[in-house]
Amino acid sequence: MAIKPLNRKAEALTDRPMEDVRIYSFGDCCPGFLPGWEVGANGGVDPCPWQSDLPACHPCYWTAQVPDNTTYPQWLDRCANISQDWEALCTVPD
Amino acid sequence: MHRSRLIALALALVVAPACKSKDEAKTKEVAQRSADLLEVPVDLVYAASAHIRVVDVGVGQSVRGIDLQRAITSIVFTPDGASAYVGASDGLREVDAQRHEVVRQISNAPVRQVYLSPDGRKVHFLEHDVVTKEGGLREPSPFRLATYDRDKGIVLHREVVAERVLHAVPAFEEYQALLLLESGVLELGPEGQPWSEMHAVDLAAGLPGGPGTLTPRPYLAFGPDGRHAYVPVEGAPSRVLELDRKTGGVRAVSLGAPTLLRGLAVSPDGKLLVVNGSDRVFVVDLGRGVVASEVALDAAHTGASIGSDGRRAYLAQTVDGTGGAVTVVRLDPLKVQGKIHLDDISPWVLAVRPQPKLALF
Known part of the structure; x- marks a missing residue:
């Protein structure tokens, strides 16, 4: 259902181009991976330099990607070289 | 005097000082380059x-390795550079920093942070179990x-701090204890104050927060004393x-933008603070409390x-190609000098x- 503007101010707003809604970042961290949508507070297109930030992002809001270091302190044990070992990161150790 | 001679004389008077200053600048540049060449880190x-990889900056490469296969969280050296204490996901280790070998496993629970007491005699480490x-x-x-006593080689005591702690630094003489929680709460408290009764530090003190939240990050540094x-x-x-642990005073140094x-890291003389802004480095003049200079980096750090x-x-x-790197930044003048690639770790x-003090003759 379309919403109709009821006054001049509302009309002026509808004439403006729609801005992208960048919902996938909170400060410097992203709760979900949607490539191209992660935008930081300062407008940078990649606030989640995710490979380099994997060990740095705890405890901010990255629960979908980065295990909670407090509950899983060993989760980076097998990733001495993130560039080559990052696929092993997807599995939280038992 | 002939008119053309007058013009020539005027030109000579104008050009000569310009050439002189140009020569001086060139001489200074050459001298700086020579000094840079002689100044081997x-x-x-x-x-x-x-x-762990031991990187010799002068040689420009990793010269030794200590393989642990355990996520390392924190490393501190003793002031004489003889030992290092390494916190990892399976406990605290003591490393002989001359031979670069682990000499002792001090604890077995995951370690989040390691601190050396200001007098260098005790090692404090934050641990928990799952x-x-x-x-x-x-x-x-x-x-x-x-708290580990370096002289006696034993853990003196353990005290429960709180749930989900990022940093807990004990009081030392007249300096207050400091606590940083995962929830973003930052607290100070005098010696003898229970961890649960410390007083909160206003993160917006001295500098309004602006829209959004203020999030303290777990990268603390301390001045030389x-x-x-x-x-x-x-x-x-x-x-x-900047928290004054003696008076409880707080000073905010703005970095100008989110x-x-x-x-x-604080310089050994306590005058400069280096701030890693991920893809840039800020150098703060701690005397004036302002950013004195900044330089861009080509990747996240x-x-x-x-x-x-x-x-x-x-x-x-x-992350640097198929491995990682250590980036070297010269502080005066502020300049990225280069990076040392590490092929097998990130x-x-x-x-x-620390270097032992050398006598100069």
């Missing part, structure tokens, strides 16, 4: 991920602050809080550490081994 950097219950539910215990603690806080703008914060002579800062470039923790 002697720092040894421990760069760590789940292993209990796996029936059905696979993992339950972390509260964090404990343990331990009196001042520095806490990076992301926000709009991001800032570094920026990621990934490391802090984590951590920061400064050499004993205070001339260079080192930052970990966690470092996220750095520490520079």
Whole structure:
């Protein structure tokens, strides 16, 4: 259902181009991976330099990607070289 | 005098000083280059991920390795550079920093942070356990602050601090204890005050927070005598809080804009603070409390550490091609000098081994 503007101010707003809604970042961290949508507070297109930030992002809001270091302190044990070992990161150790 | 001679004389008078100043500038540049060539860094950097690589900056490569296969969280050196204490996901280790060998496993619970007391005699480390219950539910215990006596070689005591702690620094003489929780709460308290009764520090003190939240990041640094603690806080703008642990005073140093914060280091003379802004480095003049200079980096970095002579800062470039790197930043004048590639680790923790004092003849 379309919403109709009821006054001049509302009309002026509808004439403006729609801005992208960048919902996938909170400060410097992203709760979900949607490539191209992660935008930081300062407008940078990649606030989640995710490979380099994997060990740095705890405890901010990255629960979908980065295990909670407090509950899983060993989760980076097998990733001495993130560039080559990052696929092993997807599995939280038992 | 003939008119053309007058013109020639005038030209000579104008051009001669210009040439002289140009020559002087060139001479200075050549002298600076020569000085740069002669100034070979002697720092040894421990760069760590789940292993440690000993990076000889003068040689420009990793010269030794200590393989642990355990996520490393924190490294501190003793002031004489003889030993290092390494916190990892399976406990605290003591490393002989001359031979670069692990000499002792001090504890077995995951370690989050390691601190050396200002007098260098005790090692404090923050640890906790994770209990796996029936059905696979993992339950972390509260964090404990343990104190290891270097002279006696024993853990003196352990005290429970709180749930989900990022940093807990005990009081030392008249300097207050400091507590940083995962929830973003930052607290100070005098000696003898229970951890649960510390008083909160206003993260917006001295600098309004602007829209959004203020998030303290777990990269604390301390001045040479331990009196001042520095806490990076992301926000709009991001800032570094200088806490005076003696008076409880707070001073905010604005970084001018929202920026990621990934490391802090104080120069040995306590005059400069290096701030790792992920893809840029800020140098704060602590006397004036302002950013004196900044330089861009070509990738995201984590951590920061400064050499004993205070001339260079080192930052970990966690991802560099198929490995990682240590980036070398000269502080005066501020300039990225280069990076040392590490082919087999992606470092996220750095520490520079202090150099013993050398006698100059």
